[in-house]
Amino acid sequence: MGAVPGLRRAVVSEYHRVVRPPWEIPTALVTNGALMVAAWFLLPPRAHAFLFSLNGPLAFPVILASWMMADTPATNVMGSSPALALSVLEDQAAYWRWLAARCIVIGSLIGVACAAGVMYVGLGHYPWSEIVWACALVALLPVGVLPMAAWLGIVFPTTRAPCVGAGSTAEPGVATYGG
């Protein structure tokens, strides 16, 4: 894969990667979102209070945004696409564009889903000013979190081991660490 183009094309390219198999990013986002929703509604009150420091209907989409990011697509930037990562290693500007494009794409997916949650929870119950600011908050939260989350993947990149039978003795699908 060639070097990362301008930011705009990098974002488009990342969107293309997201909507194609193996759907790593959408799967992780939906799974984490489903787990958080289940925990929010099914946990007993004491466990709920322990797990979620914020309470109230508008807190739900804000915490959902934070939890949806909590998986390897957010942290494992380098290991998720070794060929592309190699192409940007020697070019700091290309790396910055690639990381920013990834943050924009993941952030936009989470932001849209959680903003819809804010609208659902807030319409008819909260003033418009609160709804608009809550939407801005859930849209901006991933933008702040994702660059920091990527630190882990730079220091300790992870990759999926190749399948057994393809010249490797590793177990299929086992993560390996480059630390």
Add this chain to the structure above:
Amino acid sequence: MLAFAPFFYVPLIGLAILSPGVQLARSIKLPGQRLTPAQFVISAAVVCATAVVAAAIGLWVARRLLAWRTTHLAAYLTNTDKG
């Protein structure tokens, strides 16, 4: 162990970004009452500003980390690419 790190590490970053706004909201609201719309907007604006600052710091540190780990990453990714 590292495979589970994101489940703790990422929500903690989210909490850290939310904290200034939440603390502000808790300090300005009256006990036992909900935030007024103005108080909510101020707190949300603080969280948004914190998120933007966090993004700038995050990208800057990520670039420094990349510069520090370039040799290691190149060797690791080359091996990965070859399978």
